Amino acid sequence: xxxxxxxxxxxxxxxxxxxxxxxxxxxxxxxxxxxxxxxxxxxxxxxxxxxxxxxxxxxxxxxxxxxxxxxxxxxxxxxxxxxxxxxxxxxxxxxxxxxxxxxxxxxxxxxxxxxxxxxxxxxxxxxxxxxxxxxxxxxxxxxxxxxxxxxxxxxxxxxxxxxxxxxxxxxxxxxxxxxxxxxxxxxxxxxxxxxxxxxxxxxxxxxxxxxxxxxxxxxxxxxxxxxxxxxxxxxxxxxxxxxxxxxxxxxxxxxxxxxxxxxxxxxxxxxxxxxxxxxxxxxxxxxxxxxxxxxxxxxxxxxxxxxxxxxxxxxxxxxxxxxxxxxxxxxxxxxxxxxxxxxxxxxxxxxxxxxxxxxxxxxxxxxxxxxxxxxxxxxxxxxxxxxxxxxxxxxxxxxxxxxxxxxxxxxxxxxxxxxxxxxxxxxxxxxxxxxxxxxxxxxxxxxxxxxxxxxxxxxxxxxxxxxxxxxxxxxxxxxxxxxxxxxxxxxxxxxxxxxxxxxxxxxxxxxxxxxxxxxxxxxxxxxxxxxxxxxxxxxxxxxxxxxxxxxxxxxxxxxxxxxxxxxxxxxxxxxxxxxxxxxxxxxxxxxxxxxxxxxxxxxxxxxxxxxxxxxxxxxxxxxxxxxxxxxxxxxxxxxxxxxxxxxxxxxxxxxxxxxxxxxxxxxxxxxxxxxxxxxxxxxxxxxxxxxxxxxxxxxxxxxxxxxxxxxxxxxxxxxxxxxxxxxxxxxxxxxxxxxxxxxxxx
Numbered sequence: 001x002x003x004x005x006x007x008x009x010x011x012x013x014x015x016x017x018x019x020x021x022x023x024x025x026x027x028x029x030x031x032x033x034x035x036x037x038x039x040x041x042x043x044x045x046x047x048x049x050x051x052x053x054x055x056x057x058x059x060x061x062x063x064x065x066x067x068x069x070x071x072x073x074x075x076x077x078x079x080x081x082x083x084x085x086x087x088x089x090x091x092x093x094x095x096x097x098x099x100x101x102x103x104x105x106x107x108x109x110x111x112x113x114x115x116x117x118x119x120x121x122x123x124x125x126x127x128x129x130x131x132x133x134x135x136x137x138x139x140x141x142x143x144x145x146x147x148x149x150x151x152x153x154x155x156x157x158x159x160x161x162x163x164x165x166x167x168x169x170x171x172x173x174x175x176x177x178x179x180x181x182x183x184x185x186x187x188x189x190x191x192x193x194x195x196x197x198x199x200x201x202x203x204x205x206x207x208x209x210x211x212x213x214x215x216x217x218x219x220x221x222x223x224x225x226x227x228x229x230x231x232x233x234x235x236x237x238x239x240x241x242x243x244x245x246x247x248x249x250x251x252x253x254x255x256x257x258x259x260x261x262x263x264x265x266x267x268x269x270x271x272x273x274x275x276x277x278x279x280x281x282x283x284x285x286x287x288x289x290x291x292x293x294x295x296x297x298x299x300x301x302x303x304x305x306x307x308x309x310x311x312x313x314x315x316x317x318x319x320x321x322x323x324x325x326x327x328x329x330x331x332x333x334x335x336x337x338x339x340x341x342x343x344x345x346x347x348x349x350x351x352x353x354x355x356x357x358x359x360x361x362x363x364x365x366x367x368x369x370x371x372x373x374x375x376x377x378x379x380x381x382x383x384x385x386x387x388x389x390x391x392x393x394x395x396x397x398x399x400x401x402x403x404x405x406x407x408x409x410x411x412x413x414x415x416x417x418x419x420x421x422x423x424x425x426x427x428x429x430x431x432x433x434x435x436x437x438x439x440x441x442x443x444x445x446x447x448x449x450x451x452x453x454x455x456x457x458x459x460x461x462x463x464x465x466x467x468x469x470x471x472x473x474x475x476x477x478x479x480x481x482x483x484x485x486x487x488x489x490x491x492x493x494x495x496x497x498x499x500x501x502x503x504x505x506x507x508x509x510x511x512x513x514x515x516x517x518x519x520x521x522x523x524x525x526x527x528x529x530x531x532x533x534x535x536x537x538x539x540x541x542x543x544x545x546x547x548x549x550x551x552x553x554x555x556x557x558x559x560x561x562x563x564x565x566x567x568x569x570x571x572x573x574x575x576x577x578x579x580x581x582x583x584x585x586x587x588x589x590x591x592x593x594x595x596x597x598x599x600x601x602x603x604x605x606x607x608x609x610x611x612x613x614x615x616x617x618x619x620x621x622x623x624x625x626x627x628x629x630x631x632x633x634x635x636x637x638x639x640x641x642x643x644x645x646x647x648x649x650x651x652x653x654x655x656x657x658x659x660x661x662x663x664x665x666x667x668x669x670x671x672x673x674x675x676x677x678x679x680x681x682x683x684x685x686x687x688x689x690x691x692x693x694x695x696x697x698x699x700x701x702x703x704x705x706x707x708x709x710x711x712x713x714x715x716x717x718x719x720x721x722x723x724x725x726x727x728x729x730x731x732x733x734x735x736x737x738x739x740x741x742x743x744x745x746x
Contacts, residue, residue: 049445050099050100050101051438051439052068053439054439054440055438055439055440055441055442055443056070056071056438056442056443057069057070057071058071058438059079059099059101061096061099063082064082064085064095064096065078065079065080065081065082065085066078066079066096066099066108067079071438071443071459071468072443072459072461072468074459074468074469079131080099080108080129080131084129084134084136085110085127085129085136086136087127087136087138088136094110094112094127095112095113096110096111096112097111097112097113097114097121097124098110098111099111100152100153102153102157103155103156103157104157105131106130106131106132106157107128107129107130107153107157108128108129109126109127109128109139109151109152109153109160110126110127110128110129111124111126111151112124112125112126112127113125113145113146114146115146117149118196118199118200118686119199119200120205122149122150122205123146123147123148124146124148125138125139125140125145125146125148126138126139126140126148126151126160126162127139128160128173137173137176139160139162139171140162140164140169140171140178142178143164143165144164144165147164148162148163149163149164149192149193149205149206150162150163150192150193150205150206150207150208152210153210154210154214155210155211155212155213155214156213156214157173158172158173158174158214159171159172159173159214159265160173161181161208161210161217163191163192163193163207163208165185166185166186166187166189166190166191166192166193167180167181167182167183167184167185167191167192168180168181168182168191168192168208168217168219168263169181170217170265179265179268180268181217181263181265181268181270182219182221182263182270187224187245187247188223188224188225188247189221189222189223189224190207190220190221190222190223190224191207191219191220191221192207192208192219192220193205193206193207193220193222194220194222195222195227195247195256196246196247196248196643196686197248197249197255197256197643197644197645198222198256198286198645200643200645200687201643201645201646201649202284202286202335202645203335204220204286207219207220207222208220209288209289209290210290211262211290211294211316212290212292212293212294213294214265215264215265215266215294216262216263216264216265216294216316217262217263217265218260218261218262218288218290218297218316219260219261219262219263220258220259220260220285220288221258221259221260221261222256222257222258223256223257223258223259224247224256226254227247227248227249227253227254227255227256228247228248228249228250228253229245229246229247229248230245230246230248230686230689231243231244231245231246232244232245232246232683232684232685232686232689232690233683234684234714235683235713235714236713236714237714244686246686248643248686248689249643249644249645250640250641250642250643250644250647251639251640251641251642251643251644251647251648251651251654251661252640252644252648252653252654252655253644254280254281254282254304254644255282255284255304255644255645256282257277257282258284258285259272259273260273260275260285260288260297260299260314261273262297262316271316271317271319272319273297273314273316273319273321274314274319274320274321275299275301275312275314275321276301276321278303278304281303281304281653282304283301283302283303283304284301284302284303284304284306284645285299285300285301285302286300286302286335286336287299287335287336287338287339288300288339289338289339289343291313291348292344292348293348294316295315295316295317296313296314296315296316297312297313297314297316298311298312298313298314298339298351299311299312299314299321299339300312300335300336301323302333302335304648304653305332305648305649305652305653306332306333306335306645306648306649307328307329307330307331307332307333308326308327308328308333309326309327309328309333310323310325310326311323311324311325311326311351311353311370312324323370324366324368324369324370325353325366325370326370327355327357329356329357329572330572330575331572331575331650332572332575332649332650334354334356336353336354337354337385337386345365345389345415346391348368349368350365350366350367350368351365351366351368352364352365352366352376352386352389352396353365353366354383354386356568356572358375359567359568359569360379360380360381360382360383360567360568361382361383361384361565361568362376362377362378362382362383363375363376363377363383363386363396363398364376365415365417374416374417375417376396376413376414376415376416376417377396377398377400377413377417377421378413378417378420378421379402379420379421380402380567381400381401381402381565382400382401382565382566382567383398383399384398384399384400384408384565385398385399386398387399387410387435387444388437388438388439388441388444389415389441390440390441391415392440393440393441394414394415394416395412395413395414395415395441395463396412396413396414396415397410397412397424397435397437397441397462398410398411398412398413398421399411399433400421400565401565404430404533405501405531405558405564405565405566406489406501406503406531406532406533406564407430407431407432407450407532408432408433408434409423409424409425410423410424410425410433410435410444411423411424411425412424412441412462412463422463424462424463424465425465426465426474429448429474429477430450430533431448431449431450431451431453431533431534432448432449432450432532432533432534433446433447433448434446434448435447437462441462441463442461442462443460443461443462443468444459444460444462445457445458445459446458446459446460446465446473447473448473448476448477449534449535449536450480450533450534450535451485451487451489451503451533451534451535451537451538452480452481452482452484452485452487452535453476453477453480453535454476454480454535455476455535456472456473456475456476456477457472457473458470458471458472458473486505486506486507486508486510487503487504487505487537487538488505488506489501489502489503489504489531489533490502490503490504492557492589492592492593493592494585494588494589494591494592495588495591495592496588498559498560498585498588498589500531500557500558500559500560500585500589501531501557501558501564502531502555502556502557502558502589503531503537503555503556504538504553504554505538505547505548505552505553505554505555506548506553507548507549507550507551507552507553507745508546508548508549508551510598510745512597512598513598514598514745514746515597515598515599515745515746516551516552516553516598516599516600516603516744516745516746517551517552517553517600517603517604517605517742517743517744518552518553518554518555518593518594518599518600518603518604518605519540519547519552519553519554519555519605519606519607519737519741520555520556520557520586520590520604520605520606520607520627521540521554521555521556521606521607521608521612522556522557522586522606522607522608522612522615522616522619523562523608523609523610523611523612523615524559524561524562524582524583524585524586524608524611525561525562525574525578525582525611525614525615525650526561526562526563526571526574526578526650527563527611527646528562528563528611528612529558529562529563529564530556530557530558530562531556531557531558531564538554540554541730542607542729542730542733542734543730543733543734543737544730544731544733544734545734547743550738550743550744551743551744551745552741552743553598553599555593557586557589557590559581559582559585559586559589560573560574560581560582560585561573561574561577561578561581561582561585574650575650575651575652576650576651576652576657576660577660577664578639578650578651578664579614579618579639579663579664579665579666580660580663580664582615582618583615583618583619583622583623586615586619587619587622587623587626590604590619590623590626590627591626594626598745600746602628603628603629603741603742604626604627604628604629604741605627605628605629605630605631605737605740605741606619606620606627606629606630606631607630607631607632607633607733607737608632608633608635609633609634610633610634610635610636610687610688610717611636612633613632613633613634613635613636613680613688614632614635614636614637616630616631616632616635617630617632617635617637617666617670617677617679617696618664618666618669620632620673620675620677621666621669621670621671621672621673622669624672624673624674624675625674627675628675628676628740628741629675629676629677629736629740629741630675630676630677630678631677631678631680631733631736631737632677632678632679632680633680633681633719634680634681634682634685634687634688634717634719635666635679635681635688635692635696636665636666636688636692637665637666637667637692637693637695637696638665638666638667638692638695638696639651639661639664639665640654640661640665641688641689641691641692641695642688647661651664666696667695667696667699670696670699670700670703670705671699671703671705673700673703673705673707675740676707676708676736676740677700677705677707677708678707678709678710678733679693679697679707679708679709679710680709680710680711680712680719680729680732681693681710681712682711682712682713682714682715682716682717682718682719683711683712683713683714683715684713684714684715684716685715685716685717686716686717687716687717688717690711693709693711697709708736710732712725712729
């Protein structure tokens with residue numbers, strides 16, 4: 001779901017602004033999934049960085065060319081020049097959107113001429129450049145322009161497979177022969193890729209995998225035939241409006257059934273795996289890979305409620321599937337980040353698995369038969385993500401922040417779990433660290449910032465963390481001055497004993513003898529943490545001008561249920577209580593803030609986007625004596641309208657506990673509105689559909705509640721499309737806030 005916090009977006013946006021100004025001018029203004037995915041992918045794979053297998057060099061695109069960079073010398077060699085990327089009879093070279101090498105490094109697959117599919121530009125054209133004879137050939141020439149998806153070399157480098165128009169094709173690079181490996185693909189029968197919900201909630205896009213011996217391909221088939229279609233109405237692009245259909249399973253509706261098939265590329269015949277599922281409720285397989293050999297697949301299988309997880313091994317000949325590991329949770333089990341790299345160890349005899357079963361998110365090593373397991377990341381802290389696996393050296397590299405949930409550091413620990421984790425990030429660099437670690441754990445690209453330190457990026461060796469190119473982060477830290485920042489991090493404890501982290505921006509020229517208006521920025525749901533010690537904390541690009549200069553106090557607070565690294569109980573206490581527990585925590589925290597002598601309790605505003613928009617409505621409706629003004633953008637007004645994967649994961653099934661969905665929905669409390677509400681929504685929102693707006697409006701009208709509404713025609717969830725949209729939205733937001741929550745000390 002696009003329920004990521006805008007502060008996280010703004011933080012990443014700030015980093016990108018410093019590091020990639022030219023790119024930023026092309027990016028949309030405000031939060032949207034495409035932006036968030038871009039920010040995240042940029043953070044983890046800077047400018048298309050590709051490591052060599054030995055981890056001693058990396059490839060990047062520079063000036064439209066692919067360059068090899070040696071470490072630690074930083075010697076540059078142009079591997080693919082613009083001249084090599086110029087198709088015959090064309091005057092222009094191909095624009096590289098992405099690239100990948102064959103296993104023998106003799107061929108390069110170039111991705112170009114891309115188009116967006118929902119969140120990402122995952123459809124385009126592919127070309128193969130042979131580095132030996134310098135030939136450049138287009139793949140899938142007979143297919144429609146920009147229709148190829150997820151093209152990749154076979155492990156032997158002799159073929160390329162890709163998806164086009166819901167079917168999988170294979171092309172022989174020597175002969176040019178194209179073989180359809182699936183047939184009958186449609187918008188409803190999807191081969192090798194996924195429907196809207198799988199992409200949005202599980203991050204599933206690429207839906208097929210080559211076998212290690214290049215003889216078979218395993219793939220998903222999604223059957224959306226019985227999934228109900230949401231009809232978005234496009235009223236701007238023609239004289240007569242037309243419907244834009246989206247297969248969208250709302251909460252309570254069964255998901256699209258899946259099948260996992262293995263197709264023999266010699267015969268184009270598929271053998272389907274036998275996977276247990278509930279014939280009525282259905283189930284999910286969000287992750288699937290070859291199990292380190294040519295005879296088995298490994299997959300994560302989740303039940304409909306996503307609280308029962310099995311790791312299955314499937315025999316690709318018989319189709320028989322057996323569970324080698326089983327885990328349950330009273331709330332939910334997260335989908336695996338990967339079953340691919342950083343997964344298998346000990347020559348395939350063991351695998352690494354992340355679990356919260358001891359109350360913290362930790363990595364375990366588990367035997368292939370599931371009978372033996374060892375805790376790898378020991379301690380009362382959350383492992384926040386694996387960054388590298390150095391099996392030869394016996395180390396696992398990962399993020400953690402045992403002492404401060406607003407920050408992030410690099411740690412490593414012994415793979416056998418025999419030693420306590422050691423922090424590798426320098427002790428004098430307090431804030432948020434990001435690393436792109438080489439396959440062997442020898443080198444890393446290191447980025448750092450905190451709320452008062454401008455983002456800096458450098459190359460370091462590991463584990464000593466020695467800078468290789470000029471101590472750029474150290475210099476940035478030395479120059480930074482926390483006293484020049486008006487951002488402050490704080491903790492607040494409610495009367496119910498819940499302690500939460502937050503940041504606050506006080507007005508410029510703050511006078512403690514005056515009272516100032518306070519604006520709360522909220523997200524509150526399991527998909528986003530706002531209070532992070534990163535550059536950009538305290539920013540609000542929705543506001544035209546400076547909130548601090550105008551005299552506002554700007555605050556964000558992370559309640560229970562947000563994905564802060566504070567343990568399982570913190571995160572999963574929100575189960576079946578979205579719209580209740582998070583709203584209560586925020587309101588109780590606000591009550592403590594309003595006790596501060598310099599806060600004007602008559603001027604209290606709240607705003608948020610998507611999940612934050614929902615929280616804004618919940619706070620304004622459930623606690624109208626606290627919050628006087630609210631600006632809600634793209635909110636889920638009725639939880640029963642949102643997609644099943646997200647909503648049921650955190651709320652259960654409406655068939656079993658519908659009352660929780662009702663209690664957690666803003667429309668249930670719309671009758672309580674007392675203050676000023678500005679509600680904003682895009683009519684072309686394929687994520688949080690526009691019917692949320694109209695259902696909420698109906699409820700407000702029925703109860704005689706006056707409010708202001710702005711609908712942006714044919715805009716999606718990010719409300720960024722169209723000339724002048726960003727500027728208009730910013731001005732609208734700013735004018736409304738100034739009118740109903742006037743700035744300045746009194």
